[in-house]
Amino acid sequence: MAEGARILIVEDEEHLAQGIRFNLEHEGYRAQVIADGALALEELTRASRPYDLVILDVMLPGMDGFAVAHNLRERGNLAPILMLTAKSLPEDVVHGLEAGADDYLPKPFDLGVFLARVKGLLRRRDWARGAAPGPSKVRIGDSEVDFATFEVLRAGQVSRLTLLEATLLKLLVQNPGRVISKGEILEKVWNLAADTETRAVDNFIVRLRRHLGDDPRNPRHLLTIRAAGYRLLLDP
Amino acid sequence: MAPASQLSPLHRSKWVHITVGLTLILLSVALTVGWQFLAIPGAVLASPLRWVLHFFGSLLLLLLTGGLVLIFILLLREVRLNERQSNFVSAVTHELKTPVASLRLYLDTLEMRALPEEQRTRFYATMRQDLERLNSTINNVLNAAMFTDRPVTNPQPVELARLVRRMVELTRTRNQLPADAMRYTGPDTLVVMGDAGGLETAVLNLLDNAVKYSGERIDVHVSLELVGTDRVRLRVRDHGIGMTRAHLAFIFNRFYRIGAEVRRSRTGTGLGLYIVRSVAKGHRGSVTAESPGPERGSVFTLTLPGVRPGSVHG
Numbered sequence: 001m002a003e004g005a006r007i008l009i010v011e012d013e014e015h016l017a018q019g020i021r022f023n024l025e026h027e028g029y030r031a032q033v034i035a036d037g038a039l040a041l042e043e044l045t046r047a048s049r050p051y052d053l054v055i056l057d058v059m060l061p062g063m064d065g066f067a068v069a070h071n072l073r074e075r076g077n078l079a080p081i082l083m084l085t086a087k088s089l090p091e092d093v094v095h096g097l098e099a100g101a102d103d104y105l106p107k108p109f110d111l112g113v114f115l116a117r118v119k120g121l122l123r124r125r126d127w128a129r130g131a132a133p134g135p136s137k138v139r140i141g142d143s144e145v146d147f148a149t150f151e152v153l154r155a156g157q158v159s160r161l162t163l164l165e166a167t168l169l170k171l172l173v174q175n176p177g178r179v180i181s182k183g184e185i186l187e188k189v190w191n192l193a194a195d196t197e198t199r200a201v202d203n204f205i206v207r208l209r210r211h212l213g214d215d216p217r218n219p220r221h222l223l224t225i226r227a228a229g230y231r232l233l234l235d236p
Numbered sequence: 237m238a239p240a241s242q243l244s245p246l247h248r249s250k251w252v253h254i255t256v257g258l259t260l261i262l263l264s265v266a267l268t269v270g271w272q273f274l275a276i277p278g279a280v281l282a283s284p285l286r287w288v289l290h291f292f293g294s295l296l297l298l299l300l301t302g303g304l305v306l307i308f309i310l311l312l313r314e315v316r317l318n319e320r321q322s323n324f325v326s327a328v329t330h331e332l333k334t335p336v337a338s339l340r341l342y343l344d345t346l347e348m349r350a351l352p353e354e355q356r357t358r359f360y361a362t363m364r365q366d367l368e369r370l371n372s373t374i375n376n377v378l379n380a381a382m383f384t385d386r387p388v389t390n391p392q393p394v395e396l397a398r399l400v401r402r403m404v405e406l407t408r409t410r411n412q413l414p415a416d417a418m419r420y421t422g423p424d425t426l427v428v429m430g431d432a433g434g435l436e437t438a439v440l441n442l443l444d445n446a447v448k449y450s451g452e453r454i455d456v457h458v459s460l461e462l463v464g465t466d467r468v469r470l471r472v473r474d475h476g477i478g479m480t481r482a483h484l485a486f487i488f489n490r491f492y493r494i495g496a497e498v499r500r501s502r503t504g505t506g507l508g509l510y511i512v513r514s515v516a517k518g519h520r521g522s523v524t525a526e527s528p529g530p531e532r533g534s535v536f537t538l539t540l541p542g543v544r545p546g547s548v549h550g
Contacts, residue, residue, distance in 0.1 A: 013334050013338065015335075015338040015342075015362050015365070015366060016334065016337060016338050016341060018362075019338060019341040019342055019345060019362075020341070022345065023341075023345060026349060059326070059330055086329050086330045086333035086334060086337070087326075087329065107333050107334065107336075107337035108333060108336045108337035108339075108340040108341075109337065109340070109341075110340070110344065111340075111341060111344035111345060111348060112344070112348070
């Protein structure tokens with residue numbers, strides 16, 4: 001899947017955009033550049049064939065990258081987003097991830113690392129979708145999760161998971177009953193150091209509980225284990 | 237105004253300060269007026285001492301109101317400066333990191349891939365442009381610290397007409413512009429007393445600005461003319477994006493940039509025009525900006541004293 005994947009580069013700095021495009025095309029991907037945030041959102045929403053990956057800058061004319069990511073997720077578009085930006089403080093990273101980005105790379109970056117992240121995101125998406133070993137459909141209580149479509153079916157209602165939500169859920173599904181620490185989740189799902197100070201994991205657990213219809217005050221499936229991490233019970 | 241949930245903490249705190257300040261002002265005005273009303277019914281036949289007390293009481297409250305207004309204005313200024321400084325940090329971070337990121341990307345590409353000579357040459361040219369951008373940002377930051385409003389200490393004769401023509405040529409080359417995109421009219425020679433380095437920076441910043449804000453069609457007219465016997469006026473007129481009256485009042489302030497930095501549409505640090513103003517003041521001159529409105533171009537006028545008698549020719 002990775003080779004030939006369609007990638008949209010949203011970057012207003014021409015030199016960077018062209019350099020990234022040149023390298024992605026050299027790796028066999030099909031890349032397109034848009035320099036304006038609002039136009040990129042329009043293109044991503046309207047495109048007849050969804051993009052496989054979005055490389056998104058933060059400081060953009062038209063609409064900033066955080067808003068593009070947020071709006072894209074609000075509209076149900078789940079294309080993986082790799083955010084590239086000169087803003088590299090931990091709070092910027094968390095802000096980007098919470099807005100809907102799936103990975104974050106501060107500028108200036110190493111070309112090898114960048115290409116590895118691109119490959120990693122495309123692989124992660126395939127893994128979450130069940131192309132890699134692991135179950136494609138899983139029943140958690142009265143919800144059925146389909147990792148091929150990122151859909152959760154519960155009481156006749158369908159909700160859709162983002163790539164990060166699906167990746168986190170898949171990690172928990174592959175380790176049912178085991179306590180997984182916050183650090184392990186940060187490393188495996190977010191590609192962040194285990195000791196990064198962030199509420200991102202807690203926020204995503206809340207979002208997953210909402211998808212699964214799990215009562216946040218008295219969860220039956222997605223349990224918080226104090227000072228240890230989280231534990232998923234498929235059918236308690 | 238954006239809904240509260242979309243505002244940054246800095247914006248939120250600005251609105252809290254404004255609300256508190258305005259409430260205090262309104263309260264003290266209400267107190268002044270209300271107190272008069274409360275005092276009047278029994279006061280008509282009261283002793284003269286009561287009127288004296290009234291007078292000083294009112295005076296005190298008026299002073300209180302004045303003080304509150306002053307605090308409110310100072311606070312607002314402080315918040316604006318903080319906003320501009322935060323924008324500046326973002327702008328400089330972006331202006332420094334972007335060319336560095338580009339240089340690193342092209343360097344990595346050249347190292348990692350076997351490329352034809354023609355491609356390599358194109359990449360070298362791109363890297364050269366990135367280096368120039370980096371150099372210009374560093375110079376702007378250093379110049380902002382170097383040129384202050386203090387008068388030039390050791391003014392020397394500067395051939396301004398030649399200096400302007402040279403800067404026009406440099407701007408054309410840097411931006412790969414045809415000759416008619418930036419035209420010069422004015423005398424062949426004109427000497428002013430001043431600091432050549434400062435004047436060069438100021439003129440170059442005005443010309444760069446005109447190109448940067450010209451949009452698609454670059455048509456800049458640079459003119460130099462004598463005003464009276466000892467003053468010279470440099471005018472830079474573009475037909476670009478122009479600006480509103482509200483922006484005109486602030487564009488020479490340090491760190492000022494139009495719009496939120498996260499939605500930046502043009503390169504820059506918000507120091508260019510501030511440096512022009514500092515250089516103008518240092519020469520006991522002035523700089524002004526005019527614009528008929530957005531999309532209708534702008535005119536920047538730099539006026540300098542100290543023209544050497546008999547130095548104007550052509």
